[in-house]
Amino acid sequence: MQKTHGIGQFHVVGFHDILQKSELNLIQIAHGSLSPMKPDLEPKVNLSHELSLDHGRLGVAGDVVAALVKLAAAGGITEGLPTAVEIARWMERPPETHLGDYALPCFRFVKSMKRKPDEVARELGNLIDTKSSWIAAATSAGPFLNITVNQPRLMSWLLPAAASGNIFKSMSLNEATANTRVMIEYSQPNTHKEFHVGHVRNICLGSSLVNLFRYSGYPVIAVNYIGDEGTHIAKCLWHIKRAGVTAPATKKGEWLGEMYVEATRALEAAASVSPDAKAKIDGEISAVLRGIESKTGTDYNLWCETRQWSLDDFDSVYDWFHVKFDRVFFESEVSEESQEIVEKYLQSGAFVESDGAIGADLKPYKLGFMLVRKRDGNTLYATKDLALARRKFDQFKIDRSIYVVASEQNHHFKQVFKTLDLMGFKQAKQCFHLSYGMVVLPDGKMSSRAGNTVTFKMLHEQMTGALNQILAKYAGEWPAEEIATTAKQLCEGAVKYGMLCSDPAKDVVFDMENWLSFEGNTGPYLMYSYTRTQSILRKAADAGLKIDFSRATVVHEGAVRAAYGAHNVADSERELARWIQDFNHAATASCENYRPSTLANHLFYMCKAFNRFYTDVPVLKTTDDALRQARLTMVAAFGATLKEGLGLMGITPPERM
RNA sequence: GCACCCGUAGUUCAGCUGGAUAGAAUACUAGACUACGAAUCUAGGGGUCGGAGGUUCGAAUCCUUCCGGGUGCGCCA
Numbered sequence: 001m002q003k004t005h006g007i008g009q010f011h012v013v014g015f016h017d018i019l020q021k022s023e024l025n026l027i028q029i030a031h032g033s034l035s036p037m038k039p040d041l042e043p044k045v046n047l048s049h050e051l052s053l054d055h056g057r058l059g060v061a062g063d064v065v066a067a068l069v070k071l072a073a074a075g076g077i078t079e080g081l082p083t084a085v086e087i088a089r090w091m092e093r094p095p096e097t098h099l100g101d102y103a104l105p106c107f108r109f110v111k112s113m114k115r116k117p118d119e120v121a122r123e124l125g126n127l128i129d130t131k132s133s134w135i136a137a138a139t140s141a142g143p144f145l146n147i148t149v150n151q152p153r154l155m156s157w158l159l160p161a162a163a164s165g166n167i168f169k170s171m172s173l174n175e176a177t178a179n180t181r182v183m184i185e186y187s188q189p190n191t192h193k194e195f196h197v198g199h200v201r202n203i204c205l206g207s208s209l210v211n212l213f214r215y216s217g218y219p220v221i222a223v224n225y226i227g228d229e230g231t232h233i234a235k236c237l238w239h240i241k242r243a244g245v246t247a248p249a250t251k252k253g254e255w256l257g258e259m260y261v262e263a264t265r266a267l268e269a270a271a272s273v274s275p276d277a278k279a280k281i282d283g284e285i286s287a288v289l290r291g292i293e294s295k296t297g298t299d300y301n302l303w304c305e306t307r308q309w310s311l312d313d314f315d316s317v318y319d320w321f322h323v324k325f326d327r328v329f330f331e332s333e334v335s336e337e338s339q340e341i342v343e344k345y346l347q348s349g350a351f352v353e354s355d356g357a358i359g360a361d362l363k364p365y366k367l368g369f370m371l372v373r374k375r376d377g378n379t380l381y382a383t384k385d386l387a388l389a390r391r392k393f394d395q396f397k398i399d400r401s402i403y404v405v406a407s408e409q410n411h412h413f414k415q416v417f418k419t420l421d422l423m424g425f426k427q428a429k430q431c432f433h434l435s436y437g438m439v440v441l442p443d444g445k446m447s448s449r450a451g452n453t454v455t456f457k458m459l460h461e462q463m464t465g466a467l468n469q470i471l472a473k474y475a476g477e478w479p480a481e482e483i484a485t486t487a488k489q490l491c492e493g494a495v496k497y498g499m500l501c502s503d504p505a506k507d508v509v510f511d512m513e514n515w516l517s518f519e520g521n522t523g524p525y526l527m528y529s530y531t532r533t534q535s536i537l538r539k540a541a542d543a544g545l546k547i548d549f550s551r552a553t554v555v556h557e558g559a560v561r562a563a564y565g566a567h568n569v570a571d572s573e574r575e576l577a578r579w580i581q582d583f584n585h586a587a588t589a590s591c592e593n594y595r596p597s598t599l600a601n602h603l604f605y606m607c608k609a610f611n612r613f614y615t616d617v618p619v620l621k622t623t624d625d626a627l628r629q630a631r632l633t634m635v636a637a638f639g640a641t642l643k644e645g646l647g648l649m650g651i652t653p654p655e656r657m
Numbered sequence: 658g659c660a661c662c663c664g665u666a667g668u669u670c671a672g673c674u675g676g677a678u679a680g681a682a683u684a685c686u687a688g689a690c691u692a693c694g695a696a697u698c699u700a701g702g703g704g705u706c707g708g709a710g711g712u713u714c715g716a717a718u719c720c721u722u723c724c725g726g727g728u729g730c731g732c733c734a
Contacts, residue, residue: 095677105676107714144677190734230734357732366660371731381734410661411729502670505662509669518696520682521670528696536693589673601671611697620693
């Protein structure tokens with residue numbers, strides 16, 4: 001992609017195929033290349049890309065800058081003024097709709113003009129050309145300049161751009177992010193253990209993050225890291241052999257998880273009998289472990305066989321959630337490398353010996369001591385994380401590394417990242433641990449001892465029950481296959497939305513009944529909103545209103561503009577358009593903050609606005625042909641935006657429900 | 658003992674790099690369907706933003722300190 005001279009780090013040339021020529025000038029003005037002011041201002045790249053696609057916001061900012069130049073010139077000031085990109089970033093949505101579409105807090109830039117914010121806001125309001133292309137009215141309210149957008153102009157750009165999906169496709173064409181390779185590691189289940197709802201939250205967060213980063217234009221490698229070795233597996237196998245049990249024909253992985261739980265109980269019971277009994281068992285388990293590590297014999301064969309059961313089970317879970325990994329790492333494949341790492345960095349001085357063991361001394365950084373090799377010569381979990389990180393840097397050439405892991409491991413990852421830094425990896429500073437809180441039950445914390453954990457198996461069974469209920473409603477009316485698909489989409493969406501709609505740092509209350517209640521801030525509410533759009537569009541097509549929303553044509557823009565020029569834009573339409581317009585901003589923020597909840601909330605408010613619009617103004621029943629077409633475009637624009645957003649959360653809405 | 662995270666309406670949560678009168682959902686109360694599908698919408702009450710200081714034009718947001726809850730802190734993963 002060719003760089004365009006004069007507009008800093010913005011590359012508008014690559015968007016020729018998507019943007020219309022008339023918009024290019026606008027962007028150049030907005031970024032300062034056609035303006036005399038601050039051409040050397042360094043923009044914040046990531047946020048600006050999304051801004052450059054928001055012609056409405058930039059257009060308004062451009063018109064404000066034009067007035068600002070006049071105002072400043074009158075005072076003899078020509079330098080140090082903000083660019084349109086800065087203005088656009090500062091513009092807020094006013095607290096009350098009737099105040100306008102944007103509010104510009106003038107205290108952000110008046111210092112360079114040596115003026116009071118109230119005065120600047122008032123004079124700017126008088127200077128702004130309301131005959132200009134984007135601004136219909138501008139009035140001051142104290143230090144704020146409240147701006148009402150030229151609605152026909154805005155709608156004519158926004159609605160076709162969203163309905164066609166061009167505005168979303170453009171996001172991935174971001175040169176600023178295209179050269180940063182990101183690896184996102186998530187899921188990380190242990191074989192021979194239960195797959196519980198905590199793992200489900202991890203899958204939802206991780207896969208959504210992958211989507212968000214890809215949407216923002218990053219090349220993303222999605223990876224999994226499976227724990228397939230360690231004493232927990234030896235315990236499980238020890239129990240199976242001792243109890244002489246055999247696996248069922250199906251769901252063998254789940255069965256292994258149950259056997260592990262039984263093993264733990266049996267172990268505790270046996271160990272409480274006497275110290276001798278405990279020692280005997282410990283010896284037996286060590287023998288199993290050695291057997292596995294010897295890579296030969298019955299214990300090793302049993303490990304191979306049972307390990308595969310777990311892996312098969314994991315695959316079925318991933319299929320259920322529609323997640324895919326580009327690469328799957330195993331603990332067992334980095335074991336040997338971890339030993340080599342210990343040797344190498346012991347010599348380099350990054351590691352030191354202590355009490356017969358080896359580790360990294362992180363006390364100067366208030367992170368304690370990170371053990372990498374035990375006295376018995378074995379490496380640890382942390383050592384393998386170091387080995388894996390090195391592989392990620394060296395073999396996969398990644399620039400940023402993201403780990404989605406529960407908050408219990410905050411300390412662990414601080415240690416790992418600091419140690420990687422001490423080992424000399426410059427990418428250590430680009431490592432990020434997305435820490436998330438626990439999944440708790442409505443009546444309190446989950447604990448395996450209290451016997452109130454929720455496994456994926458239980459979740460799946462509960463949802464199958466809910467599934468059947470939904471199934472019954474349309475039996476005989478819809479094709480059986482569609483009923484099954486729809487019910488599945490609803491359940492999957494309910495779970496994903498419930499897992500993602502609140503801040504990752506906080507615990508999430510797992511309340512299946514609420515999530516599936518279909519009322520309020522739930523996945524089904526959003527999906528229902530989507531089906532309403534499809535219902536209208538289907539009916540429109542049936543009535544012969546064939547509008548091709550797949551392309552944003554000039555003709556289409558003209559029609560929307562004419563319709564809203566001749567008819568008032570209802571408040572509900574204006575508000576809905578706002579949420580559509582701010583979608584890319586929400587997606588970008590969601591990505592950069594590692595918080596899918598930001599996007600989830602945006603989608604929820606957008607749906608609220610749509611449902612108000614739905615009851616407030618007629619669409620198909622609109623008598624004026626042009627207005628009806630414009631409103632149909634609004635419906636299509638909202639539907640496309642919502643579908644895009646749900647997709648980023650890993651949710652596919654049904655077409656009807 | 659030390660470190661990190663959380664504390665906003667009865668409950669579950671929003672609140673963007675500090676911005677105008679702190680917003681939703683739920684529950685409760687009162688309304689709106691000869692339907693662009695009411696799995697929806699409208700209206701109402703409900704809050705010392707854990708407490709106290711500080712920073713400034715301005716603090717739920719930033720700093721300090723205390724209180725409450727959680728997690729973790731060299732031979733597990």
